[in-house]
Each structure stands twice: as structure tokens, then as C-alpha cells.
Amino acid sequence: NAGVTQTPKFRILKIGQSMTLQCAQDMNHNYMYWYRQDPGMGLKLIYYSVGAGITDKGEVPNGYNVSRSTTEDFPLRLELAAPSQTSVYFCASNQGNTEAFFGQGTRLTVV
Amino acid sequence: RKEVEQDPGPFNVPEGATVAFNCTYSNSASQSFFWYRQDCRKEPKLLMSVYSSGNEDGRFTAQLNRASQYISLLIRDSKLSDSATYLCVVNGANAGNMLTFGGGTRLMVKP
Numbered sequence: 001n002a003g004v005t006q007t008p009k010f011r012i013l014k015i016g017q018s019m020t021l022q023c024a025q026d027m028n029h030n031y032m033y034w035y036r037q038d039p040g041m042g043l044k045l046i047y048y049s050v051g052a053g054i055t056d057k058g059e060v061p062n063g064y065n066v067s068r069s070t071t072e073d074f075p076l077r078l079e080l081a082a083p084s085q086t087s088v089y090f091c092a093s094n095q096g097n098t099e100a101f102f103g104q105g106t107r108l109t110v111v
Numbered sequence: 112r113k114e115v116e117q118d119p120g121p122f123n124v125p126e127g128a129t130v131a132f133n134c135t136y137s138n139s140a141s142q143s144f145f146w147y148r149q150d151c152r153k154e155p156k157l158l159m160s161v162y163s164s165g166n167e168d169g170r171f172t173a174q175l176n177r178a179s180q181y182i183s184l185l186i187r188d189s190k191l192s193d194s195a196t197y198l199c200v201v202n203g204a205n206a207g208n209m210l211t212f213g214g215g216t217r218l219m220v221k222p
Contacts, residue, residue: 042214102154
């Protein structure tokens, strides 16, 4: 059972570079989420999606973009990486009122 | 007022102690409730769901108080391995009917 799969696990970016964090789930969940977590802090919602073709901003969307062309995939795009985007990124999914399942996270450093 | 609020702690307790955390939520129409555990630099994992009648899983007991809009987690006979951050999660805390995470309560169990 794969659950929620995130790639890559680690990445170092230079300022101004771009990258896409991949997230895929195989549980046919409608809801998918992207969070970032800075050291010693709580989860902050970046973007979420309630189904294919539908996305919406969370608490901290600036500097990020998402798309949801299929139920399974919810990639997060950083266009111009900045040091403030150094963080751990978690993708999660759930269905209706059920528990959320998380990916193992992507540790991103921008230098 | 935040949609889901927790005391960040840390709660420092000796092994064998009983410790309790509360979490308040703002939307009385919230549908489902969960406690997650997060270890340092790892993804959050479901500890237990919280049912209206309350539920127990070994040393852990979760309660829901809809009238006062809070959920609680009680840990009996604390172990060193219980040291972690405990996240309160509410479904339907906001208009989007999606999961909302509290900021987490840090527990440190000392020998």
C-alpha cells in the first residue's frame, strides 16, 4: 500500500531556481493538501484541493502554485526559490470526514 | 480567534505520570476530530480518532465535549517514547469542510 508518495525527499536549490514537488496518492481521495513546516513550528497550509480541477489558497500561498489535473496527483511548484522557502513540505490527502494520510515530506533548502 | 487552538507547551512530565491536553475549536458544526502524533522532522501520524462517546486505546483516552467545543487527550503512565508533539485535527472547522490542524502541543517525558 503506497498511500501518499512525495518526491524528492531532499533538495537543495539556489535562489531564483524553480522546482516541482511531486505528490501522488492511490487511495482515490478527493481532498489533497500541501503544508510547510518550519523548525519548531506548526503546519501551515499552502494550498489545498477538493477534487480534480479545483484548487484553493491556504494560509501561506505566496511564492507557490499548484495544479490538480487528476485525482491522484497534486504537484507544488516553486517558481523563484527564496531562502524563506527553506522548510519541510508535507503533502496529505483524505476523503470526506476521514483521517488524513501524509507523505514522508520533502526537505528543501534554498541557498 | 484561531479555528483550532492548542497550548504549545512544552509539557515536561516524569515517566509514569498522567498528562492531559485540551484543544478548542471554533466551528460548532465541525464533523470529525482526531489526534495525531508528530515526531521530530517526521510526518504526522494518526494516534486516534475522537468519537462522541469518547474512546480509549491502551494508555490513551480521547474525549469530545461538543457543548464547550473542545477535545481532550489523556495519556496515562507516560513513557519516554511518548515524547513528541501532539496535533489536534478538526474536520469542518472552517467553511471549506476540510481538515484544520492545531499548532500542536509538545510533550517531553523525563526519566
